Amino acid sequence: MGFKKYLALKTGVYLITFLFAVTLNWLLPRLMPGNPIEAMLSSNLGLAPGEKEVLMQYYSQLYGLDKPLWEQFVNFWVNLLHGNLGYSILYKAPVTDLIKHALPYDIAILLPAIALSWIVGNWLGAIAGKNKRYDRYTMPVFYFLASMPYFWFAMLLVYFVGVRAGWLPYQGAYDPAIIPSFSWEFLSSFLKHWILPFLSLFIVMIGSWAIGMRNMIIYELEADYIRYLEALGGSEKLLTKHAYRNAILPQVTGLALQLGLMVAGAIATEIVFNYPGIGVLIMNAALSQDYFLLQGAFLMVVISVLAANFLIDIIYAFIDPRVRTSYTEG
Amino acid sequence: MRKFLAFGVVALFMASLFGAGFGMAAETLPRDETIYTANSAPPTNANPFSGGNIIGIDGLVFEPLFMLNFMQSKLVPWLAAEGKWVDSTTYQVKLRDGLKWQDGQPLTAEDVKFSFELYQKMGLKKYEGLREIKVVDDKTVQFLFSGAPNVWVWNQNLFTTLIVPKHIFQNLDPNKLKTMTFLGDQKKYLVGSGAYKLKEVVQQQKAILVRNDDWWGNKYFKKPAAKYIVQLYVSSNDQAVNMFIKGDLDVGTYYMDIVSAKQKNPNIVSWLDKYPYFPPVVPVVLYFNTQRPPMNQPAFRRAIAMAINPYQIVNQGPISDVPDQTPLGAIMEPWKEKIGVKKLIDQYGWKYGDIADANKILDQLGMKDTNGDGIREYNGKDIVLKFYTCAGCSDWIQAGEIIANQLKAIGIKVEIEKGDWTNFFMAHLNSGDFDLALHWAGTFKPDPYSVYYSIMYYKNSTDKGSANFGNYYNERANELLEKLAHTPVESEQINYLKELTKIWLEDVPAVPVYMGTLFYEANQAYWKGWPNAKNPYGVPIFWPGFGTWGTALALLGVQPAVTPTTTSTSGTGTTTTSGGSTTTSSGSGICGPALIVALAAVPLFMRRRR
Numbered sequence: 023m024g025f026k027k028y029l030a031l032k033t034g035v036y037l038i039t040f041l042f043a044v045t046l047n048w049l050l051p052r053l054m055p056g057n058p059i060e061a062m063l064s065s066n067l068g069l070a071p072g073e074k075e076v077l078m079q080y081y082s083q084l085y086g087l088d089k090p091l092w093e094q095f096v097n098f099w100v101n102l103l104h105g106n107l108g109y110s111i112l113y114k115a116p117v118t119d120l121i122k123h124a125l126p127y128d129i130a131i132l133l134p135a136i137a138l139s140w141i142v143g144n145w146l147g148a149i150a151g152k153n154k155r156y157d158r159y160t161m162p163v164f165y166f167l168a169s170m171p172y173f174w175f176a177m178l179l180v181y182f183v184g185v186r187a188g189w190l191p192y193q194g195a196y197d198p199a200i201i202p203s204f205s206w207e208f209l210s211s212f213l214k215h216w217i218l219p220f221l222s223l224f225i226v227m228i229g230s231w232a233i234g235m236r237n238m239i240i241y242e243l244e245a246d247y248i249r250y251l252e253a254l255g256g257s258e259k260l261l262t263k264h265a266y267r268n269a270i271l272p273q274v275t276g277l278a279l280q281l282g283l284m285v286a287g288a289i290a291t292e293i294v295f296n297y298p299g300i301g302v303l304i305m306n307a308a309l310s311q312d313y314f315l316l317q318g319a320f321l322m323v324v325i326s327v328l329a330a331n332f333l334i335d336i337i338y339a340f341i342d343p344r345v346r347t348s349y350t351e352g
Numbered sequence: 353m354r355k356f357l358a359f360g361v362v363a364l365f366m367a368s369l370f371g372a373g374f375g376m377a378a379e380t381l382p383r384d385e386t387i388y389t390a391n392s393a394p395p396t397n398a399n400p401f402s403g404g405n406i407i408g409i410d411g412l413v414f415e416p417l418f419m420l421n422f423m424q425s426k427l428v429p430w431l432a433a434e435g436k437w438v439d440s441t442t443y444q445v446k447l448r449d450g451l452k453w454q455d456g457q458p459l460t461a462e463d464v465k466f467s468f469e470l471y472q473k474m475g476l477k478k479y480e481g482l483r484e485i486k487v488v489d490d491k492t493v494q495f496l497f498s499g500a501p502n503v504w505v506w507n508q509n510l511f512t513t514l515i516v517p518k519h520i521f522q523n524l525d526p527n528k529l530k531t532m533t534f535l536g537d538q539k540k541y542l543v544g545s546g547a548y549k550l551k552e553v554v555q556q557q558k559a560i561l562v563r564n565d566d567w568w569g570n571k572y573f574k575k576p577a578a579k580y581i582v583q584l585y586v587s588s589n590d591q592a593v594n595m596f597i598k599g600d601l602d603v604g605t606y607y608m609d610i611v612s613a614k615q616k617n618p619n620i621v622s623w624l625d626k627y628p629y630f631p632p633v634v635p636v637v638l639y640f641n642t643q644r645p646p647m648n649q650p651a652f653r654r655a656i657a658m659a660i661n662p663y664q665i666v667n668q669g670p671i672s673d674v675p676d677q678t679p680l681g682a683i684m685e686p687w688k689e690k691i692g693v694k695k696l697i698d699q700y701g702w703k704y705g706d707i708a709d710a711n712k713i714l715d716q717l718g719m720k721d722t723n724g725d726g727i728r729e730y731n732g733k734d735i736v737l738k739f740y741t742c743a744g745c746s747d748w749i750q751a752g753e754i755i756a757n758q759l760k761a762i763g764i765k766v767e768i769e770k771g772d773w774t775n776f777f778m779a780h781l782n783s784g785d786f787d788l789a790l791h792w793a794g795t796f797k798p799d800p801y802s803v804y805y806s807i808m809y810y811k812n813s814t815d816k817g818s819a820n821f822g823n824y825y826n827e828r829a830n831e832l833l834e835k836l837a838h839t840p841v842e843s844e845q846i847n848y849l850k851e852l853t854k855i856w857l858e859d860v861p862a863v864p865v866y867m868g869t870l871f872y873e874a875n876q877a878y879w880k881g882w883p884n885a886k887n888p889y890g891v892p893i894f895w896p897g898f899g900t901w902g903t904a905l906a907l908l909g910v911q912p913a914v915t916p917t918t919t920s921t922s923g924t925g926t927t928t929t930s931g932g933s934t935t936t937s938s939g940s941g942i943c944g945p946a947l948i949v950a951l952a953a954v955p956l957f958m959r960r961r962r
Contacts, residue, residue, distance in 0.1 A: 061774040067796045070508040080475045115396035123555035296591045
C-alpha cells in the first residue's frame with residue numbers, strides 16, 4: 023500500500039514539474055529580444071527590392087507568429103498533444119525529424135561514455151579510497167581529468183592521434199563516401215570514427231566519478247558501522263562490500279542526471295569532431311531564436327531528466343532500505 | 353551484476369548504432385566521379401520554394417527561365433530561348449525546343465504559367481502589376497502587366513522563380529507545400545527538369561545528387577561531367593581547411609588562409625592567381641547616419657571620404673581589394689563601362705587619402721579645434737562618432753580600427769561599439785541609432801538598379817531601400833530610381849544610372865572603403881576548369897539558395913582532372929578515401945587507444961591488501 027502511495031505522490035509532483043518546465047521552455051525563447059524571422063531575412067543577401075516585406079508576411083503566417091501570444095500558447099499545447107513539435111525556422115524541417123535523426127549519434131557516443139566512465143570511475147575511486155599509496159599519485163590525475171574541458175582534450179586527441187599520428191579518423195561519423203547502411207563496411211567505418219569522440223568524453227568523465235567515489239569511500243570507511251564490523255573481525259572484503267554499497271548511492275543519482283541530460287547532446291565534442299548530433303542543433307537554434315526547435319529539444323531534455331529522476335526514485339526504494347522503510351512505514 | 357550491466361550497455365549501444373543506419377542500400381561513391389562540396393548548415397530540406405538547404409535544388413534539379421551569372425551581372429537564357437518586352441507592358445518568353453521533365457513528360461508553357469501562379473498563391477512572391485499570364489502556344493508565354501512594371505525586379509523574378517511540373521504539383525495543396533521537406537516519402541514529388549536528380553539525403557549529414565543522363569540540356573550545353581555531387585555538412589572552417597588540404601573536398605565557400613593552404617596542397621585554386629586570391633565582388637561601404645548633424649552635410653561626408661585610405665585598409669586589414677568610389681562592385685564591370693564610371697569619378701569624385709583637402713573642407717565648414725585637444729568641435733562639442741559593428745565580424749572591426757586611425761588625422765574621434773549581430777548591430781542600423789557602420793547588404797545585388805535603390809531610395813521610415821541604413825534622402829534620386837525602374841530601354845537606363853552615379857559622388861550617401869571578397873576554394877586533384885577571373889562562366893558561391901545565381905553553372909562546367917577509371921560501386925576495395933593514412937597504418941592504429949586503456953588498468957596490478 024505504502025509503495026503505491028509513494029508512486030502516486032511522485033507521479034503528481036513530476037506532472038506539475040513537467041507542465042511548469044514545458045511552459046517555461048515555450049516562454050523563455052519568446053522573451054528574448056528580436057524577431058527570428060526578421061533576423062533570418064536580414065541575413066538573406068539575395069532579395070529583390072520589396073521582396074523582404076512579402077517574405078516577412080509569408081513566414082510570420084507560416085509560423086503563426088502574427089497571432090497574439092496567448093493564441094500561440096494554446097496552439098503550442100494543442101500541437102504538442104497531437105505529437106506535433108512544429109517546424110524549425112532555421113532548418114526548415116519538422117522538429118521531430120531533426121531530433122530523430124540527430125539523437126542516435128549522441129546516444130551512441132554518450133551512453134557508453136557515461137556508463138563505462140561511471141563503472142570505471144567508481145572502481146578506480148573505490149581503490150583510491152582504500153589504498154593510500156595509490157591514492158597519492160592517482161588523485162592528481164583524477165583532478166586533472168575532472169578539470170579538463172571536454173573540447174580541449176578532444177582537440178588534443180584530434181591533433182595527436184588523428185592528425186599527427188594518423189591512427190584514427192577524426193571527422194564525421196563515418197567515411198564521407200559511404201551511405202549509411204546495415205553493412206559491415208559502414209559499421210567498421212562508423213566504429214573507427216566513433217573511437218576518438220568516445221574517448222574524449224570517457225576519459226574526462228572518469229575523473230569526476232572517481233573523485234566522488236573516493237571521497238565517499240573514505241567517509242564510509244571511517245563510519246561507526248564499519249569500525250564496529252572491523253572490531254567484530256569482519257574480513258576486508260566484507261568491510262569493503264558494506265562501504266561500497268553506501269558510497270554508491272549518491273553516484274547513482276549523479277548517473278541518472280547525466281543520462282537524463284544525454285539528449286541535450288555533447289556540443290563541444292560534436293563541433294571538434296564534426297560529429298552529427300543534437301548539441302549543435304540546439305546551439306544554433308538558440309543563436310538564431312528558432313523557437314520551435316528550442317521548444318522541441320528542451321521538451322526532450324525535460325522528459326528525459328524527469329524520467330531518469332523518476333526511475334531513480336523508484337530504484338532508490340529498492341536499493342536503499344532506508345528510503346523503502348520510510349515510505350512503507352510512514 | 354556488473355557484468356550484466358556492462359553487457360546491457362554494449363547491447364544498447366549496438367542497437368542504437370544499427371538503428372541509425374538501418375534500411376539503406378550499401379553503396380560507396382567512386383571518388384573520381386563525385387564532386388564533394390560542403391555547407392556549414394546541415395541538409396534537412398529539399399523544398400524548391402521555401403529555400404531548402406541543399407545546394408543545387410535550385411538550378412540543378414529545378415530550373416528557372418534564365419540563370420543569373422552573378423559574377424558578370426548578366427542573365428543566361430536557360431529554359432527560355434529568349435525573353436523580351438514586346439511592348440512596355442508585355443514580356444514574352446519563348447521556350448527552348450525539346451524541354452522535358454525527368455519523368456519524360458514535355459515541359460511546356462503551361463508549366464511556366466502554373467509555376468509563376470503557384471509562387472503567388474503560396475504568398476512567396478508578389479509580381480507587382482502582373483495582370484495575366486497568357487499561354488500563346490506550347491512554347492510561348494506572355495506576361496501581361498497593368499502599367500509598366502519594375503523591369504529590374506521582374507528580371508530577378510526570371511531567375512528566382514523555378515519552373516515546376518504542373519502534372520505533379522497541381523495535386524499538392526499549396527498550404528502543405530510550404531512545410532514539405534521533399535525527403536523520405538515526399539521525394540517522389542521531386543521531379544525537376546534539370547541535369548541532376550536528388551538521389552538521397554542522409555538527414556543532417558549529406559545530400560547526394562545523381563546525374564540525369566536524359567537531360568534536355570545535353571543538346572544545348574555540355575553533358576555534365578560529374579556523376580554525383582555530394583554536399584557534406586562541415587560546420588567549422590578548421591575542419592573544412594583540413595578536408596581541402598587532404599583533398600576530401602573539391603569546392604566550397606569557407607574562410608581559410610589560402611596562401612598557407614596552397615602551400616600544403618598545390619591543387620587548391622581560387623578566383624585569382626595572385627593576392628587576394630578570393631574573388632573581389634562588391635564594395636563594403638561606410639554608412640553615415642545622414643539624419644544626424646554634422647553628417648547631414650554632404651561636405652562633411654566628403655571630407656571623411658577623402659580622409660579614408662583604402663590602400664592602407666587592403667594592406668593591413670581584411671582580405672580585400674581596392675574599390676573605386678561607386679557602390680557598384682567588380683561584378684558590374686560591363687555596366688560600369690557603359691555608364692562611364694571612370695569619367696564620372698574624375699569629374700565629380702574625390703581623392704582617397706587626401707588629408708590636406710579634407711582638413712581644408714572641415715575648416716571651411718567652421719568645424720575647428722578651438723580647445724587644442726586634437727578633436728574638432730561642432731557647435732561647441734567635440735566631434736565623436738560612434739562606429740557600430742558586430743562582435744564576431746573581425747574583418748569589419750579591423751577595417752573600423754584603421755578608419756578610426758585615419759579619421760584621427762583630420763581631428764575626428766571614432767569610438768567602436770560591438771555587440772551581437774541581430775539584437776545589437778542590426779537593431780541599431782535598422783532604428784537609425786548609429787553614426788558610422790560598415791555593411792555590404794546594399795551592394796551585394798545582381799544589378800546596378802538594386803544597388804542604388806537599396807542604398808539611396810527613401811520615401812519615409814518604412815518605405816525605403818532595404819539597405820538605406822543611414823536614411824539618406826534625395827528627392828532627385830527618388831525620381832531617377834522611379835524612372836529607371838520602369839524603362840526596359842538600355843540607353844535610357846544608362847542615362848539614369850549616370851545621373852545617379854553623379855549624385856552618389858557629389859552627395860556621398862556612403863563611402864566604399866574596400867572591395868569585399870567571397871571565400872572560394874576549389875581542388876583540382878579530381879576536377880579541373882573551376883570558374884575563375886579569366887573564365888567567369890560560373891559563380892563561386894557554394895551556399896544553398898544561390899543555385900540560379902550561377903552556382904549551377906559552375907558545377908555543370910567542371911571537367912574531370914583524371915580520366916575516369918571504372919570502379920565497382922559495391923566492392924570492399926574502395927572503402928577509405930578520407931582518413932588518408934588510416935588504411936596504411938591500421939596495424940598500429942589500435943595501439944594509441946589501447947595504450948590509454950592499458951594505463952587506466954595499471955591500478956589493477958597495484959592493488960594491495962590493507
